[in-house]
Amino acid sequence: MIDVRGRGRGKKEKGSVKTSERMLIFGNVTEPSALRFSTIPSEEIVFEDVWAVGFMEVMDTTGRNTDLSCITAILSCFVLSVMYVASLYVWNSPYSREHPTVIKKRFFSVFIMSLISPALLYFGINEKVFQKATIWELLGLRWPGLIQAILIPLLLTMILFLGPICVQGFNGLWRLYTEPMYWLGSVRTIIWWRNLVVAPLAEEWTFRACMLPLLLQCFTPTTAIFICPLFFGVAHFHLVVDRVRAGMNLKHALFISFYEYINLFDTFGIGFQFVFTTLFGAYAAFLFAKTGHLAAPFTAHSFCNHMGCPDFSEVVAVKDPLKRAGLFSLFVIGLVAWCFLLTPMTNPRLFYNNLFWHKNFI
Numbered sequence: 001m002i003d004v005r006g007r008g009r010g011k012k013e014k015g016s017v018k019t020s021e022r023m024l025i026f027g028n029v030t031e032p033s034a035l036r037f038s039t040i041p042s043e044e045i046v047f048e049d050v051w052a053v054g055f056m057e058v059m060d061t062t063g064r065n066t067d068l069s070c071i072t073a074i075l076s077c078f079v080l081s082v083m084y085v086a087s088l089y090v091w092n093s094p095y096s097r098e099h100p101t102v103i104k105k106r107f108f109s110v111f112i113m114s115l116i117s118p119a120l121l122y123f124g125i126n127e128k129v130f131q132k133a134t135i136w137e138l139l140g141l142r143w144p145g146l147i148q149a150i151l152i153p154l155l156l157t158m159i160l161f162l163g164p165i166c167v168q169g170f171n172g173l174w175r176l177y178t179e180p181m182y183w184l185g186s187v188r189t190i191i192w193w194r195n196l197v198v199a200p201l202a203e204e205w206t207f208r209a210c211m212l213p214l215l216l217q218c219f220t221p222t223t224a225i226f227i228c229p230l231f232f233g234v235a236h237f238h239l240v241v242d243r244v245r246a247g248m249n250l251k252h253a254l255f256i257s258f259y260e261y262i263n264l265f266d267t268f269g270i271g272f273q274f275v276f277t278t279l280f281g282a283y284a285a286f287l288f289a290k291t292g293h294l295a296a297p298f299t300a301h302s303f304c305n306h307m308g309c310p311d312f313s314e315v316v317a318v319k320d321p322l323k324r325a326g327l328f329s330l331f332v333i334g335l336v337a338w339c340f341l342l343t344p345m346t347n348p349r350l351f352y353n354n355l356f357w358h359k360n361f362i
Helices: 047-062 068-089 100-124 127-131 146-160 162-171 173-177 180-187 190-209 212-216 221-227 230-236 239-245 250-262 264-268 274-291 295-307 321-341
Strands: none
Touching: 068 100, 068 190, 068 212, 068 230, 100 190, 100 212, 146 162, 146 274, 146 295, 146 321, 162 173, 162 321, 180 190, 190 212, 190 274, 190 295, 212 221, 212 274, 221 230, 221 274, 274 295
């Protein structure tokens, strides 16, 4: 309990009015609106009382929690990561990940995880957040701005991939995309559904929709979008302990686990590199936070899975130096254009995003 009553050691000026009124601040008071100052001279308020009042005002203006709920949020994210990875390896099968039986079992695993993940969000987030948004809005499931959230992030991602798209056109793949039989044959394969639908949807649902709101209640959006993609890798390193217990050298176990982290998305057969996956995870989290829609990172993720990691070897293999230079320049132009368009094309107003974190972007 803090007594904000005259306790100053200096002398009072002549004519100063003493007051019998005092304000008591109890530890469980969290709203600055509950603070009521009497006519206490400013020099009589001791430093620790001013700090307590100021700290509570900062908590209100930032709109984020600094108490144990943040620890709960981080632990919930870690649990989500571990459960997601464990669900993929729970099946003991002699087949490779490309076998239809393994793929179907993993479909079932991520379906169960998709049901469990929102529960951790519901119980891990501070109850005050629900005064500002519903659980569906926090998960990015809302109608206002949905069409924009599908088209604009997809267009933005295509601009980033301007170089690879032009390389595909140079190789004649564009003509293949115009063939109806190509798409008919694709949708009939379970691998296509895994790579372009189930994997992106399951990962964005768990690691963005269910995890990012937990982090955004404690961290700034800029910090949260870079923390979010790290949980998947941290959870994967639990295998180090198992390997050491099995008698493997610690250095060897760490090397193998790091190699698996580099090829982490090989669990779904995507095969991204470590840096690319981490940066894309941050980009997907950025899209979710700015748009407030699950559809935004999902469409971008699905498109990236279709394109794959940019392959510069195809450009290097071009014999004509002018064509090779032109293709390389398209990679640079796409990256520069994406950097310039990233902020205006993800303005929260375009997507009617009024969620509690949208005003906190730097």
